[in-house]
Amino acid sequence: MKKLTLKDVAKELGVSTATISNAFNRPDQLSAAKRTEILEACKKIGYTGPNRAAQILRKGQSNIVALVLADSLDYMVTDPVASTFIQGVSRVLRENQKHLLLYAGDSESIADVVDFVDGFICYGAPRNAALSEQLNQQSKPVVTVDFNLEGRPAINIDNEKASYEIAKAALKPGDHVAILGLRLIDSPSTCRIYDNPLLNVESSITHRRLDGYSEALKEAGITVDSDWIWSLPENNVVYAVQAAKEVLYSQPRPNVILCMSDIIALELLQCALSMGIDVPGELKITGFDGIEEASRTRPYLSTVCQSSVEKGMQAANLLLSGENQSMSLSYELKLGETIG
Amino acid sequence: MKKLTLKDVAKELGVSTATISNAFNRPDQLSAAKRTEILEACKKIGYTGPNRAAQILRKGQSNIVALVLADSLDYMVTDPVASTFIQGVSRVLRENQKHLLLYAGDSESIADVVDFVDGFICYGAPRNAALSEQLNQQSKPVVTVDFNLEGRPAINIDNEKASYEIAKAALKPGDHVAILGLRLIDSPSTCRIYDNPLLNVESSITHRRLDGYSEALKEAGITVDSDWIWSLPENNVVYAVQAAKEVLYSQPRPNVILCMSDIIALELLQCALSMGIDVPGELKITGFDGIEEASRTRPYLSTVCQSSVEKGMQAANLLLSGENQSMSLSYELKLGETIG
DNA sequence: CTGTTAGCGCCTTCAG
DNA sequence: CTGAAGGCGCTAACAG
Numbered sequence: 121m122k123k124l125t126l127k128d129v130a131k132e133l134g135v136s137t138a139t140i141s142n143a144f145n146r147p148d149q150l151s152a153a154k155r156t157e158i159l160e161a162c163k164k165i166g167y168t169g170p171n172r173a174a175q176i177l178r179k180g181q182s183n184i185v186a187l188v189l190a191d192s193l194d195y196m197v198t199d200p201v202a203s204t205f206i207q208g209v210s211r212v213l214r215e216n217q218k219h220l221l222l223y224a225g226d227s228e229s230i231a232d233v234v235d236f237v238d239g240f241i242c243y244g245a246p247r248n249a250a251l252s253e254q255l256n257q258q259s260k261p262v263v264t265v266d267f268n269l270e271g272r273p274a275i276n277i278d279n280e281k282a283s284y285e286i287a288k289a290a291l292k293p294g295d296h297v298a299i300l301g302l303r304l305i306d307s308p309s310t311c312r313i314y315d316n317p318l319l320n321v322e323s324s325i326t327h328r329r330l331d332g333y334s335e336a337l338k339e340a341g342i343t344v345d346s347d348w349i350w351s352l353p354e355n356n357v358v359y360a361v362q363a364a365k366e367v368l369y370s371q372p373r374p375n376v377i378l379c380m381s382d383i384i385a386l387e388l389l390q391c392a393l394s395m396g397i398d399v400p401g402e403l404k405i406t407g408f409d410g411i412e413e414a415s416r417t418r419p420y421l422s423t424v425c426q427s428s429v430e431k432g433m434q435a436a437n438l439l440l441s442g443e444n445q446s447m448s449l450s451y452e453l454k455l456g457e458t459i460g
Numbered sequence: 461m462k463k464l465t466l467k468d469v470a471k472e473l474g475v476s477t478a479t480i481s482n483a484f485n486r487p488d489q490l491s492a493a494k495r496t497e498i499l500e501a502c503k504k505i506g507y508t509g510p511n512r513a514a515q516i517l518r519k520g521q522s523n524i525v526a527l528v529l530a531d532s533l534d535y536m537v538t539d540p541v542a543s544t545f546i547q548g549v550s551r552v553l554r555e556n557q558k559h560l561l562l563y564a565g566d567s568e569s570i571a572d573v574v575d576f577v578d579g580f581i582c583y584g585a586p587r588n589a590a591l592s593e594q595l596n597q598q599s600k601p602v603v604t605v606d607f608n609l610e611g612r613p614a615i616n617i618d619n620e621k622a623s624y625e626i627a628k629a630a631l632k633p634g635d636h637v638a639i640l641g642l643r644l645i646d647s648p649s650t651c652r653i654y655d656n657p658l659l660n661v662e663s664s665i666t667h668r669r670l671d672g673y674s675e676a677l678k679e680a681g682i683t684v685d686s687d688w689i690w691s692l693p694e695n696n697v698v699y700a701v702q703a704a705k706e707v708l709y710s711q712p713r714p715n716v717i718l719c720m721s722d723i724i725a726l727e728l729l730q731c732a733l734s735m736g737i738d739v740p741g742e743l744k745i746t747g748f749d750g751i752e753e754a755s756r757t758r759p760y761l762s763t764v765c766q767s768s769v770e771k772g773m774q775a776a777n778l779l780l781s782g783e784n785q786s787m788s789l790s791y792e793l794k795l796g797e798t799i800g
Numbered sequence: 801c802t803g804t805t806a807g808c809g810c811c812t813t814c815a816g
Numbered sequence: 817c818t819g820a821a822g823g824c825g826c827t828a829a830c831a832g
Contacts, residue, residue, distance in 0.1 A: 125825055136803045141827060150801060172575040173520070174825035177513045177808050183572065184561070193550035193560065198543045210533035210562070219573060220533065220562045221524070224554060232523065233559060235512035235809095357752065390756060412697065413753060416730060465809060476818045481811060490817065514809035517824050575825095 124167045133161055144169050176236050183218050185209075185439065186237040188251065190225045190244030195354055197222070200383070200411040201428050205243055205265070208432020216440055230254045241265065241435045245323060263439045265431060266325050274446040275435050279325045282424045282451045283332025283378075286406045290376055290422065290459045291340045295404075298374040299333060299344060300363050300384045302326045304351040310362040313349045329380050329408065348374065352384065360387035368392060375403055382407035382414045382423055389421065389458065400460035410454060420456030464507045473501055484509050516576050523558050525549075525779065526577040528591065530565045530584030535694055537562070540723070540751040541768050545583055545605070548772020556780055570594050581605065581775050585663055603779045605771060606665050614786040615775050619665045622764045622791045623672025623718075626746045630716055630762065630799045631680045635744075638714040639673060639684060640703050640724045642666045644691035650702040652687045669720050669748065688714065692724065700727035708732060715743055722747035722754045722763055729761065729798065740800035750794060760796030 130137040135158070142149040143158040162169075176182040187209055189196040196202045206220075213220050221237060223230070225246030234254070239261035246252055255262050256269055264274040291297070303326055305316045321327050330349075337344055350367065352359040364387050367377060379385035385407030389399060397403050399419055407414060410425025431449060438445070470477040475498070482489040483498040502509075516522040527549055529536040536542045546560075553560050561577060563570070565586030574594070579601035586592055595602050596609055604614040631637070643666055645656045661667050670689075677684055690707065692699040704727050707717060719725035725747030729739060737743050739759055747754060750765025771789060778785070 126827095127825075137825095138804080138827080139802065142802095145827080154801085168569075168571045170827085171825050172572065173513075173517045173522070174575075174808090175827080176576065177517045177810090177824085178826045178828090180513070180808080182513070192554065194547055194554070197537075197546045197550060198540070200538070203538045203543050206537045207534055210537060210564075214532065214534070214564065217572075222550070222560045222562060224550075229508070231508045232512065232557075235514075236516065357756075386756070416697075416726070466811095467809075476820090477810085478812080478818070478820095482817095485811080494817080510811085511809050514824090515811085517808090517826090518810045518812090520824080 123171075124165065126167075126170055129162060129165070129167045132165060133158065141170065182236045182238055184221050184237045185213055185218050185436070186221045186223045186230075186233050186240050188223045188225055188230070188240055188242040188246055188255070191247045191354070192224045192226050193222055194224075195356065196224075196243075199355055200413065201355075201381070201409050202243065204411075204428035205432040205435075208429035208434075209241060209436045210432075211429075212433050212436035212440070216436075218440070225251060227251065230258070234258050234260065239263075239439050241439055242267075242269070243435075244325075245320065261439055261442060263435050265435050267323055268446075271444075273438055273444050275431060275438065275449065276325075276446070277426050277431075277449050277451050279328035280332040280335075282426075282453075283329040283408070284335045285332075285453055286408070286422065286424050287333045287336035287378055288339070289453065289455055290378065290404050290406050291336055291342065293340050293342065295340070295342055295376045296372060296374045297337065297342055297344050297348065297376045297378065298367050298370075299330070299349045300360075300367065300377060300379045300388065301330060301349060301351050302355055302380045302384075303353060304330065304349070307351060308353055310350060310352050310359045310366065312347045312366075313351050314346050326380055333378050355381045355383050357383065357387055360384045361391065364388040364391035368395060368397070373403075377403065377405050379405065379407050382409045382411045382421060385421055385423065385458075386414060386417060389417065389419075400458055404460060405458040410452070414456075419458050421454075422456040422459040423454050425452045425454050463511075464505070466507075466510055469502060469505070469507045472505060473498065481510065522576045522578055524561050524577045525553055525558050525776070526561045526563045526570075526573050526580045528563045528565055528570070528580055528582040528586055528595070531587045531694070532564045532566050533562055534564075535696065536564075536583075539695055540753065541695075541721070541749050542583065544751075544768035545772040545775075548769035548774075549581060549776045550772075551769075552773050552776035552780070556776075558780070565591060567591065570598070574598050574600065579603075579779050581779055582607075582609070583775075584665075585660065601779055601782060603775050605775050607663055608786075611784075613778055613784050615771060615778065615789060616665075616786070617766050617771075617789050617791050619668035620672040620675075622766075622793075623669040623748070624675045625672075625793055626748070626762065626764050627673045627676035627718055628679070629793065629795055630718065630744050630746050631676055631682065633680050633682065635680070635682055635716045636712060636714045637677065637682055637684050637688065637716045637718065638707050638710075639670070639689045640700075640707065640717060640719045640728065641670060641689060641691050642695055642720045642724075643693060644670065644689070647691060648693055650690060650692050650699045650706065652706075653689045653691050654686050666720055673718050695721045695723050697723065697727055700724045701731065704728040704731035708735060708737070713743075717743065717745050719745065719747050722749045722751045722761060725761055725763065725798075726754060726757060729757065729759075740798055744800060745798040750792070754796075759798050761794075762796040762799040763794050764791050765794050766791045
C-alpha cells in the first residue's frame with residue numbers, strides 16, 4: 121500500500137481535488153458538513169493530509185524557521201546561554217506552529233536551506249562572515265541577535281553600558297586588573313592579546329564589553345596593558361581552565377579579574393578556590409550572562425544577568441511579526457559575593 | 461530581479477536544462493571542462509544551484525533529519541544530558557551534510573514533517589505516545605534512543621545494571637534509603653509515588669533504573685517503601701529543589717539517597733550542604749548521567765557516566781547507515797566523594 | 801459551492 | 817552532449 125495522494129483521495133471519494141485541498145486548507149470554501157464528512161473519510165482511508173514537500177514547493181512556505189547559530193552546533197548547543205536562547209525561540213515557534221531548524225554559523229553557505237525556510241534568526245555574527253552576506257542578499261525575513269545586519273531588525277542589549285556598570289561595581293583605584301575576554305583576536309587558542317590585530321572591532325559584542333570595562337577603568341585611573349587581557353576562542357570550559365591557570369599564576373597576580381562570560385568566571389572561581397586564594401579578599405571576580413549554574417555556586421558570582429529566554433522569544437516574535445523594528449533589551453546587575 | 465530558475469539559466473547559457481542540472485548533480489554526465497564552465501557562469505549571473513524545495517519534492521530527499529525529543533524543546537534544550545546528545549548528533553550530521561530539525565515529543569503528530577525529512581532520531585519515548593505509533597507506521601528510517609520501537613534499530617545502555625552497580629557501591633545493610641526518580645508516575649508535580657499507578661513500567665528507562673536499585677537493595681536486605689520514593693515530572697532544577705527539600709525534611713532522614721539524574725543529585729547536595737548536613741558522613745548521594753557540572757562541584761558526585769555525545773553520534777551514524785541493528789553502549793561508574 | 805487547469809522548479813528518461 | 821516531455825503532489829485562479 122503506497123502513500124495516498126490528494127488525487128487518489130478525490131477519486132476515491134468522488135469529489136474534485138480542489139475540494140479535498142480546501143477541506144484541509146481553506147475551511148471557508150466549503151460547507152462545514154461536507155468538510156467534516158471529507159475529513160472523516162480521509163481519516164478512515166488513512167490520508168493524513170496534503171504532502172508537505174509539495175505544499176512547500178507550491179506555496180513557497182514551509183513553516184520552518186532556521187536558527188543560525190554563531191558557530192558549529194557542536195559548540196553552541198551545550199552553551200548554557202545559547203541553549204537558553206534556543207529555549208525562548210522554540211517556545212514562540214511552537215505557539216505559532218513553526219518548526220526549528222538549527223543551522224551552524226560555520227557552514228559554507230545558506231544555499232542548502234534558503235529556498236524552503238520561512239526566515240532566519242541569526243544568533244550572534246556567524247563565524248563564517250560569508251553567511252552574513254548571503255543572509256543580507258536573500259529576500260526572506262531575517263532577525264539578528266547580538267549583532268547587526270544592515271537593514272534588518274536586530275535585538276541587542278547594551279553590552280557596553282552593562283560592562284561599564286559591572287566593572288564600576290568591582291573596581292577601586294589602585295586595583296591590579298586582568299580581563300578574560302572572548303574572541304577579541306583571531307586565535308585558535310587561549311592567549312593574551314598583546315598587540316595582535318583585533319577581530320571585528322566594530323561589530324562584535326565582546327569589543328563593546330571591552331569598551332565598557334575600559335571606560336570604568338579609566339574613571340578609576342587604572343590602566344590594563346594588553347598582556348593582561350586574554351582572548352578565548354570559544355566560551356567553553358576547556359579554554360576557561362587554560363585562561364584561569366594562566367592568569368592566576370601570573371605575577372603579580374591581579375586582584376580583580378573581569379570575565380566576559382559566567383562560564384569563564386565560574387571556572388576561574390573554582391581554580392582560585394582550589395589554589396587557596398581568598399575570594400573576594402584577595403581576588404574579585406565578575407562574570408557576564410547570568411546563567412543558572414552561577415546561582416548554584418558559592419560564593420555567588422557577581423554578574424550581568426540578561427534574559428536569554430526573553431531574547432529568544434522576542435527574536436522569534438519579531439521574525440514572525442514581519443516588522444522591521446530593532447529593539448534593545450534590559451539587563452540586570454547581580455552583585456554577588458565574588459566582589460565582596 | 462527575481463530568483464533565477466534552472467530554465468532561465470539554461471536559456472541564458474544556451475545549453476539544455478538537463479546539462480545545467482547535471483552540472484550540479486551528476487558530474488559524470490558531462491565533461492569536466494563544460495562543467496566548470498557552467499558552474500562559473502552560474503556563479504557570475506548569481507545562480508546558486510537548483511531550488512531546494514523543488515528538489516525535495518522531485519527527489520523525495522531533503523537532507524534534513526528530524527530529532528524527536530522526548531518532550532517540548534523548552535524542557536529538552538537546556539537539559540545538559542539532552543543537549544550533549546544533540547551535540548553528538550549534530551557532529552555526525554554535519555560531516556554528512558545533513559541538517560537538523562528539532563521536533564518536540566509532545567507535538568500532536570509528525571505529519572508536519574514526515575513528508576520531507578529523510579529520517580527520525582527519537583531520543584527517549586515521546587511524551588505523546590501517539591508519536592511512537594505514527595513513527596512506526598511510516599516508512600522512513602527511525603532510530604530510537606533510550607527506548608525501543610518494534611522493528612526499529614535502537615541504542616541503549618543497560619540502565620538496570622548500571623543502577624544496580626551504583627546502588628551497590630553506596631549501600632550498606634541497615635541504611636535508610638530514599639529514591640528520587642523521574643516520571644515514575646503520571647503526576648504534574650513532585651511527589652512521593654505511594655501506591656499510584658506506575659507509568660510505562662515496561663518501556664521507561666527510569667523503571668529499569670528502579671529495578672536496578674531494587675535488586676541492590678534486596679541484596680543488602682533493605683526495604684524502601686513507596687513513600688520513600690519520589691517521582692519528579694521533569695529533570696529540572698525546580699522540581700529537584702522541591703524533592704530535595706521534601707526528602708531532607710522527612711523524618712527519619714535517610715542516610716542514602718539514590719537520584720536518577722545528576723541534576724537532582726546536585727541540587728540535593730547543595731540543599732544538604734546548606735542545611736549543614738555532612739556528606740557523605742550523614743548522607744550519601746548518588747546521581748546518574750555524568751554531566752559536566754558534576755565534576756565541577758565539590759564534593760565530587762558519585763554517578764554513572766554515560767557518554768551522551770557518543771550516543772548521539774552512534775544514533776546519527778546508525779540512521780544514516782540504514783542498517784537495522786540495535787546496540788548497547790557502555791557506561792562507567794564514577795565513585796566520588798558523595799558516597800565516602 | 802464544485803470542477804478544471806495551469807503551473808511551482810526540478811529531475812530523469814529517451815531518442816537523437 | 818542536447819531537447820523534449822512527463823511527472824513529483826499540490827494550490828490558486830477561474831469558470832461554472
